[in-house]
Amino acid sequence: MDQIDTEILMQLQRNAKISMKELAAKVHLSSPAVIERVKKLEEQGTIEGYNAKVNLKKMNRSIQAIILFKSIDCKSLSNFCHAHPDVLECYRVAGEISYIVKIATYSVKTLERFIDEAMPFGTPSTNIVLSSAKKAVIAPFSEENFE
Known part of the structure; x- marks a missing residue:
């Protein structure tokens, strides 16, 4: 490139x-x-696709949370997350926790419902997002950046 x-x-x-x-x-x-x-x-697969960025607040999903799971049933938690409409992202990770799940939901009540429904799959630790910043442009990695 x-x-x-x-x-x-x-x-x-x-x-x-x-x-x-x-x-x-x-x-x-x-x-x-x-x-x-x-x-x-x-x-070449460098460009995987093109997406529309949507405003979560206008989609009635003003509550965002990052939930860390110590899972006792990783496969079931993964299946639950992939099927749940509030889940934006789900990562299986190595370390003390086994999953990181990002959700966007309607209210604290629907957040609580998500947590209750996920409890059979592991122990959650919920972090409500107050604000966020996302890098909009990612440059290819270059060894020159670290010399």
């Missing part, structure tokens, strides 16, 4: 709906050249 591919990825992460003509102008290439590079990045 060269510097132009890196810049294409950065631009697409900022705005996945950018036109190929506008993207070409930003990276100083012709539209056909940019289209070919984007297609190649997609075929």
